[in-house]
Amino acid sequence: MKIISTALEMQQAALALRAQGKRIGFVPTMGNLHEGHLSLVRLAKEHADTVVVSVFVNPTQFGPNEDFAAYPRTFEADRALCEKEGVDLLFHPSVPEMYPDGASVSLVETALSRTLCGAARPGHFDGVCTVVAKLFHIVLPHVAVFGEKDAQQLRVIRRMVRDLRFPVEIVPGPTAREPDGLARSSRNQYMDAKQRAQAPCLRRALDESERLFAAGERDPRKLVAAMRALIAECPAAKVDYIDIVDDETLQPLSGPIERPALAALAVWVGKPRLIDNTVLRP
Ligand code: PAF
Numbered sequence: 001m002k003i004i005s006t007a008l009e010m011q012q013a014a015l016a017l018r019a020q021g022k023r024i025g026f027v028p029t030m031g032n033l034h035e036g037h038l039s040l041v042r043l044a045k046e047h048a049d050t051v052v053v054s055v056f057v058n059p060t061q062f063g064p065n066e067d068f069a070a071y072p073r074t075f076e077a078d079r080a081l082c083e084k085e086g087v088d089l090l091f092h093p094s095v096p097e098m099y100p101d102g103a104s105v106s107l108v109e110t111a112l113s114r115t116l117c118g119a120a121r122p123g124h125f126d127g128v129c130t131v132v133a134k135l136f137h138i139v140l141p142h143v144a145v146f147g148e149k150d151a152q153q154l155r156v157i158r159r160m161v162r163d164l165r166f167p168v169e170i171v172p173g174p175t176a177r178e179p180d181g182l183a184r185s186s187r188n189q190y191m192d193a194k195q196r197a198q199a200p201c202l203r204r205a206l207d208e209s210e211r212l213f214a215a216g217e218r219d220p221r222k223l224v225a226a227m228r229a230l231i232a233e234c235p236a237a238k239v240d241y242i243d244i245v246d247d248e249t250l251q252p253l254s255g256p257i258e259r260p261a262l263a264a265l266a267v268w269v270g271k272p273r274l275i276d277n278t279v280l281r282p
Pocket of ligand 1: 029056132
């Protein structure tokens with residue numbers, strides 16, 4: 001596995017691969033890799049000849065009250081996991097490499113990022129779009145894999161690819177889960193044993209929404225209320241939001257669910273804020 005730290009060298013490597021007719025698969029990450037990321041790498045391999053992983057903690061997607069400096073940086077462990085997983089190229093740029101001094105051009109997303117996680121994190125998805133657009137220009141992938149756990153991010157990236165005509169296929173990676181249903185996340189390590197034991201309530205709440213939906217319930221308010229009631233059974237859990245929105249526009253629903261809808265929740269369980277989601281399809 002080759003480690004590359006400059007945009008120019010990465011672009012040259014990508015152009016050389018393309019000249020050889022190789023299909024490039026890309027998994028962008030902020031490092032601190034776990035089984036969830038590795039499942040995305042395996043999926044990228046199924047869609048490409050060469051897999052590139054990027055490890056870059058992107059400052060522009062952190063808000064003023066979010067601790068960019070404290071985000072875990074575990075490059076040596078990440079490198080070893082990528083090597084073991086058969087990643088071909090690991091792109092690990094510095095902040096000035098991605099944001100040259102005086103950088104003054106960035107992307108703004110004006111619709112999908114207004115609800116769910118974006119409502120409480122103004123500018124977050126603008127930062128995600130900006131860095132992913134840069135990474136696409138540097139890695140030149142044919143296909144890029146994004147996890148379904150970050151449902152809003154996946155939809156924002158798809159919209160960016162559509163609107164800016166990036167020639168990149170976006171492949172969604174199913175959420176990797178612990179045996180008890182908890183979505184895998186680097187944040188899970190910050191729960192104590194008591195909190196960890198209660199954390200599967202997120203998945204149970206979504207299961208309940210799926211069960212009621214399958215039984216014919218179409219009122220989003222009733223489905224949200226049922227999910228809230230389930231989360232309320234866990235004393236360690238504090239709801240940030242539980243919402244059901246249109247799966248394509250991510251806008252709130254004004255009536256019964258008649259098109260695919262995204263049920264999404266963000267819940268603090270102790271220190272970490274965990275997210276999960278499911279799509280309800282009529
Ligand atoms: O999902 C993430 O880890 C990040 O938002 C991403 C896509 C790597 C952009 O920094």
